[in-house]
Amino acid sequence: MTDMADMTTDPLGRGLSGRTAVVTGGAQGIGAAVVTRLCAEGCRVLVLDTSEEHGKAAVERWRDQGHEVHLAVADVADEHAVRDAFAALPPTWPAPTLLVNLAAGFVFKGLDATREDWRAALDPTLIGLSLVTREFAAGLPPDASGAAIVNMASISAHIAQSGYLTYNTGKAAVLGFTRCAAQELAPRGVRVNSVSPGTVxxxxxxxxxxxxxxxxxxxxxxxxxxxxxxxxxxxADPEEVAAPIAFLLSAEAAFITGTDLPVDGGYLAV
Ligand SMILES: NC(=O)c1ccc[n+]([C@@H]2O[C@H](COP(=O)([O-])OP(=O)(O)OC[C@H]3O[C@@H](n4cnc5c(N)ncnc54)[C@H](O)[C@@H]3O)[C@@H](O)[C@H]2O)c1
Structure with a gap:
């Protein structure tokens, strides 16, 4: 906290107000709850989502409430679309220093999964995660301390579930990606964590x-x-996942990186 203005607008020192966040998969579901939460925290938000229909409707609602939200209709696994999405940010916005990676491949197959099934599962969950994170990291300001990333894992990352081989493998990969990205970005002061919700x-x-x-x-x-x-x-309700994500992005989690936070009503405890 640096001055009186900060104390007025950010009495808890969360450090989120006035910053630009990128949320993939933010057009609906948990992602939309995350966008709503970050808007309430005073962020501008770039929503990166394949669904133009849901994205446009949601962005219109947020703008009607006075929030600054920009939609990029893009597949996270499409390298060029990801680059264009970041490039299309309103020029008056500060460079993004917050990232929430939620887009995922919802493919539930077992050992009979085909090559196409695996690509449909892992392209968004893993390759998309890496492409968006790379673009975000490349665009960070020289002093990136305070920047933070939260990736969406799941209880499925931690357990076996019948018929879920493709999905759970992708979510387990999110945990590994999170640890390695945290290590790689730590010298720049960037924190990287994940959350693992149960059924939302x-x-x-x-x-x-x-x-x-x-x-x-x-x-x-x-x-x-x-x-x-x-x-x-x-x-869980989506808002109950959005709140811990906002916490992990905030300065209140300043010494937390490279780890996973279960948001699972105790599922993994027993
Ligand atoms: N709902 C749950 O119970 C639950 C539990 C644990 C984890 N999760 C995870 O939370 C995240 C959000 O899930 P949800 O249930 O809110 O889903 P949802 O289907 O409500 O929303 C997902 C959003 O991601 C977008 N999307 C999908 N593929 C994309 C791509 N390739 N590029 C860009 N956008 C893409 C969709 O258009 C959609 O708007 C996912 O990572 C999911 O695995 C969900």
Whole structure:
């Protein structure tokens, strides 16, 4: 904290206000909750997402609330699209010093996975993660101390789940990437961490539980094999993942790097 202005606008010294953040997969779900949270923290946000439909609708909502959010419709695994997305940032914005990598390949296959399945799983989750992180790191200001990255892992990164080989392998790779990127960027003062949520109640999970399992949220949370696997006996709301992500980005986490924070209602504890 350097002056009285900071004390007025940032009394807890979180250090997020006025900064530019990049959020991949920010058009909906957990990513949209992260964007909403970072806007509330006083950030400008570049949303990088393949969904023009969801992205445009969400950006319009944020702008109506007075926030500065820019949408780049881009696939994180497309090197040129990623470069163009960063290049298209409004010139008046400060260079991005916060990055949240959430875009992922939702492919759930076992050992029968084809080469195409593996590419669909790992291109966004791993290759996209690396391309976006590289572009972000290249654009950091010379004094990058205070810059921070949070990558999206999952409880699936830590456990085996039947039929999840492709997805869980990608998420486990996110943990390795996070540790190595933290080591590589530490000399520049950049911190890199990940979060590992359990089931987060978003549109996709609502649809899956209703259509495949025939369960609404209350019934799914009451079922021993679903909500019952979490010590807290329930699923998370997206905002409950966005808050720890904002914490890891903030100056309050200034001595935390190269690690993973489970946000899992106690799933991995037992
Ligand atoms: N929902 C859960 O229960 C849960 C639990 C643990 C981890 N996660 C992880 O959280 C992240 C967000 O998941 P969600 O459930 O909010 O998903 P979601 O489907 O609601 O949102 C994902 C967003 O990413 C975008 N996207 C997908 N592929 C992309 C690509 N190649 N390039 C750019 N954007 C792309 C989609 O358009 C979408 O807007 C993912 O990494 C997921 O693996 C989710």
């Amino acid at each position: 109640w978003n549109a996709g999970n609502e649809r899956y539980h209703r259509e495949v399992l025939g369960l609404d949220r209350a019934a799914a949370e009451a079922a021993p094999e679903h909500g019952g696997r979490f010590l807290l006996g329930r699923f």
